[in-house]
Each structure stands twice: as C-alpha cells, then as structure tokens.
Amino acid sequence: MTLQTCLLADLARLTTALDSSTVDLAQLVDRLLSDIDAAVAAVVSITLTVIVDGEYFEVSASTGGSADRMPASSLGVTLADPHRTGTQKHLLILSGTAGALTDFAADVSRSLGLGVDSAVLDRHLRGAGESGSTECGSHALASVSEVNQAIGVLIAGGRSAVEGRAELHRLAAQSGTPTAEVARRTLRDARGWFPPQAP
DSSP states (O other), rough: OOOOOOHHHHHHHHHGGGGOTOOOHHHHHHHHHHHHHSSTTTTEHHHEEETTTTTTEEEEEEOTTTGGGGOOOOEOOOETTTTOEEEEEEEEEEEETTTTTTTHHHHHHHHHHHHHHGGSSTTTOOOSSSHHHHHHHHHHHHHHHHHHHHHHHHHTTTTTTHHHHHHHHHHHHHHHOOOHHHHHHHHHTTTTOOOOOOO
16 A cells, blocks of 8 residues: 555644644544545544643544444554654544554554554454443543533633633532533533634
C-alpha cells in the first residue's frame, strides 16, 4: 500500500497542529478521515486525543456507514512532535474489517518515522468473549464526547477547562450520579443558549 500524498500531508500537519492557533482540529480530523477512508477498507471512525498539561481533549469523526459496522480492527498511533513537551497526541482508527489496518500501520510508521511502539494494532478492541463490548466502547466514547462538550459550555460561561472539569466532577459527587449524566444534563440545559461574542 502506498500512502496518498494528501494523507501523508494531513498526518504530518496533525503532528504539528498544536503549534498553530489557526488550525481547526475538527476540520483536520474530518479531512484525515476522508483520506484514511480512501486508503483503508471499512473505516468506522477516527478519534484524535490531545493531552496538554494533563487535560484531555478529543475530536472524533465517523463515516456515514459507521452505525452499520462493528469495529473489527484498530490502530492506535502516538504522534510525536519533538518540539513540544507536555503535549501528547494519539490517533485511534477503527475499521470494520479484521486486518484492514496492518499494512496501513506499517506504511504510516515508515512514512512518519515513528518508533516501534508508536503504532499499536487491535489493542483497543475488547475480547470477542466479552458481552456488549461494542456497545460499551461506543457508549464510553459518547460519554467522553458529552463530557468534553459540557466542559466547552462551561468554558463559554467563563470557566477555564480545569474549572469546568472540576465543576462537572463536583456536581456528580454532590448528586451521586456519573459525570457523564451531569454532562448530559448540562448540555440539555444549554441547548438554544449561545454565549455572547467577546468584543
């Protein structure tokens, strides 16, 4: 498999995206999904996780037919940027076809000069004997997304990301409900409300 030029350019851009405040990570992830979908059979979704000073941020994108496909293979890639310390970037790609990411993993590792442990196949899949593994994985991803969105609502209200996360955890502990449920309530309450634009 020879990686397309646009895919290599998007992967390279992703490794340095945090150095520029003008890069729209969601747009880059969508473009990357399109590139990967053209190169790999039955792509279900990709998720970019960025950890900056201990704070997690995730951007996910899925293909149109992702609801019909169960993940059968996964590739986790740690994208290293030698100029950034305290920042980690991880890309998770799920495919509905077993073994579909093997050649892609080798090509990405070679093209980007990644270390041996930087590309890991199928570690993100649950064992076939576990009941509800796909539902559990999808539910966990949705919960993380809702928590991140709720933190965004709290940031729009004037809190920092750390304060927003702490507030969600405080409310969860106070009410005895999971943080994801508090996040869902926060999002329901915020629907239709948009923060004022900064002058």
